[in-house]
Amino acid sequence: MMLEIRGLTKHFGGIRAVDGVDLHLGQGELVGLIGPNGSGKTTVFNLVTGIYRPDAGSVTLKGENLVGIPPHRINRLGVARTFQNIRLFRNLTVMDNVRIAHHSHLGYGPVAALCRTGRFYNGEKELNEIVEVFLSIFQLQNRKYEIAGSLSYGDQRKLEIARALASKPEVLLLDEPAAGMNPYEVGRLMEFILAIRERFRLSILLIEHQMRLVMGICERLAVMDFGQVIARGLPAEIRGNRKVIEAYLGEDVAIE
Amino acid sequence: MRLLRSLIKPVVAYAFLAGSISLLAEGGVVNPYWVQILELACIVAISAQGLNIIYGHTGLFSLGHAAFYGIGAYTAAYLMKTYGGQSQAAFFAALLAGGGAAAAVACLIGLPTLRLTSDYLGIATLGFGIIMKVVFDSADRFLPELGGARGMTGIAKMTTVPWVVFFLLASLLVVRNLIHSSYGRAILSIREDEIAAETMGIDTFQYKMVGFVAGCTFAGVAGGLYAHLYAFLHPSNFDFFKSIDILVIVVLGGLGNMSGTLVASFGWIFLLEGLRVVLPPGYVEFRWVLIPVLLIVTMLLRPQGIFGAREFPFLRGKVYR
Numbered sequence: 001m002m003l004e005i006r007g008l009t010k011h012f013g014g015i016r017a018v019d020g021v022d023l024h025l026g027q028g029e030l031v032g033l034i035g036p037n038g039s040g041k042t043t044v045f046n047l048v049t050g051i052y053r054p055d056a057g058s059v060t061l062k063g064e065n066l067v068g069i070p071p072h073r074i075n076r077l078g079v080a081r082t083f084q085n086i087r088l089f090r091n092l093t094v095m096d097n098v099r100i101a102h103h104s105h106l107g108y109g110p111v112a113a114l115c116r117t118g119r120f121y122n123g124e125k126e127l128n129e130i131v132e133v134f135l136s137i138f139q140l141q142n143r144k145y146e147i148a149g150s151l152s153y154g155d156q157r158k159l160e161i162a163r164a165l166a167s168k169p170e171v172l173l174l175d176e177p178a179a180g181m182n183p184y185e186v187g188r189l190m191e192f193i194l195a196i197r198e199r200f201r202l203s204i205l206l207i208e209h210q211m212r213l214v215m216g217i218c219e220r221l222a223v224m225d226f227g228q229v230i231a232r233g234l235p236a237e238i239r240g241n242r243k244v245i246e247a248y249l250g251e252d253v254a255i256e
Numbered sequence: 257m258r259l260l261r262s263l264i265k266p267v268v269a270y271a272f273l274a275g276s277i278s279l280l281a282e283g284g285v286v287n288p289y290w291v292q293i294l295e296l297a298c299i300v301a302i303s304a305q306g307l308n309i310i311y312g313h314t315g316l317f318s319l320g321h322a323a324f325y326g327i328g329a330y331t332a333a334y335l336m337k338t339y340g341g342q343s344q345a346a347f348f349a350a351l352l353a354g355g356g357a358a359a360a361v362a363c364l365i366g367l368p369t370l371r372l373t374s375d376y377l378g379i380a381t382l383g384f385g386i387i388m389k390v391v392f393d394s395a396d397r398f399l400p401e402l403g404g405a406r407g408m409t410g411i412a413k414m415t416t417v418p419w420v421v422f423f424l425l426a427s428l429l430v431v432r433n434l435i436h437s438s439y440g441r442a443i444l445s446i447r448e449d450e451i452a453a454e455t456m457g458i459d460t461f462q463y464k465m466v467g468f469v470a471g472c473t474f475a476g477v478a479g480g481l482y483a484h485l486y487a488f489l490h491p492s493n494f495d496f497f498k499s500i501d502i503l504v505i506v507v508l509g510g511l512g513n514m515s516g517t518l519v520a521s522f523g524w525i526f527l528l529e530g531l532r533v534v535l536p537p538g539y540v541e542f543r544w545v546l547i548p549v550l551l552i553v554t555m556l557l558r559p560q561g562i563f564g565a566r567e568f569p570f571l572r573g574k575v576y577r
Contacts, residue, residue: 050455087449089445090448090449092441100441101456101457103438103442108438110437113438114433124438124576125576125577128576
């Protein structure tokens with residue numbers, strides 16, 4: 001099991017944002033986490049990546065505990081994420097965004113950097129190759145000298161995924177990667193997600209509202225409402241689940 | 257080999273700048289008063305580059321930069337006065353000790369406060385600056401040589417044009433090499449988005465410490481040079497307003513812009529001294545009215561600083577293939 005979440009609980013004042021959530025993600029799996037706004041999906045991501053500390057429950061990566069470990073160490077253990085409300089290094093170049101994510105795998109030390117020894121130049125060259133690799137996946141290689149904040153919304157979302165990949169994760173958490181994208185872009189994004197999973201042997205947990213994307217590429221789904229997982233199963237099963245339809249849409253409406 | 261080659265340009269620049277300025281001064285072309293102002297400008301530029309690392313690059317708000325400048329000044333002056341005499345080597349060591357003392361104190365301030373958000377550092381450094389002013393004022397109680405509120409005298413005049421040019425170029429070289437490396441980009445990522453930096457594997461606490469301590473070290477070294485420029489130290493040279501002066505320079509130059517900080521440092525010092533010449537006698541204190549006006553105008557017209565995002569060629573980052 002890559003990622004295993006058991007009994008995860010987080011309160012904010014009197015609100016139970018996440019209440020006893022169990023989730024697991026196997027090697028190479030692509031699992032969707034869906035649910036209405038405010039149901040606690042993003043809080044689950046924040047708990048897994050160490051931004052919040054859970055009140056109860058456990059999170060393990062390949063059997064190793066992640067609770068109480070600072071976010072940067074969790075990233076180095078192999079968990080990377082994107083953010084719902086895009087958190088790029090806005091005033092830096094596209095290239096710098098990717099290079100920064102690779103910092104923990106850097107090939108030169110601080111002394112080499114200050115004295116600009118051969119190691120520094122080799123390390124920088126290596127970084128450029130890495131930038132090239134990750135940007136070309138998302139067809140952003142021609143944009144590498146541009147300021148990240150000046151990219152279009154869709155490109156910013158793609159850059160965020162490229163940046164997450166540059167930190168060499170085994171588990172990738174995508175928080176609404178298709179938000180704000182048009183149908184064509186969503187189609188391309190689905191291809192990208194499947195391609196990177198294959199290429200980097202990733203296990204992916206995905207929060208999404210666009211049903212086309214979720215139903216199209218996820219192997220399993222978990223549905224959250226009021227901090228709890230109310231249903232789980234194959235996309236086809238979830239599609240017809242009465243509890244889900246009620247939670248999600250309120251009334252007797254079929255999905256799609 | 258590459259290291260040696262990369263040193264050619266700085267050494268040539270050093271020889272040219274130090275040599276030509278010294279020649280102009282020796283030959284009587286520039287009078288000693290303006291040479292001293294130039295030396296002061298270089299010293300302020302070193303200190304400002306330090307605050308630019310802290311505020312401009314790392315995004316940490318520090319209001320106590322002058323306190324670290326003072327720690328460097330008093331440390332270097334005390335060491336030179338008691339052990340150094342007139343020796344150039346001892347002077348060099350004393351300057352490094354001044355920087356080291358500032359760095360050590362910065363560590364003590366940073367350890368508890370940098371785990372919190374940036375605002376707390378602002379408050380902590382503000383308080384620290386005020387405490388240090390009191391310490392300098394009453395320093396003669398524990399070390400009579402420091403002079404306390406009467407000021408410290410008997411410091412050797414060791415600071416010369418070659419020394420200030422050397423340390424200014426060295427500080428520019430260090431900032432440039434730091435910022436245009438992966439370590440520098442890690443520092444910049446904290447300013448950009450601390451949470452994103454953390455989740456991308458950057459130990460933000462560690463790099464905030466690096467930025468803060470490095471910046472304070474610059475202030476310490478600059479303080480040591482300052483002490484041996486006028487051969488007199490007074491606690492009022494290191495009060496809260498002196499911290500604000502450096503902050504204004506960094507903001508005028510554009511946050512995180514090394515060239516802008518450099519130009520703004522020289523502009524600031526020469527403007528202050530120039531106004532002393534230009535303004536009619538009795539109105540010299542109006543300088544302190546003109547400077548804030550200048551600041552407001554700059555913030556309205558060029559909020560990104562005088563240079564914007566541009567850098568001098570020698571301070572630019574390059575992509576190595």
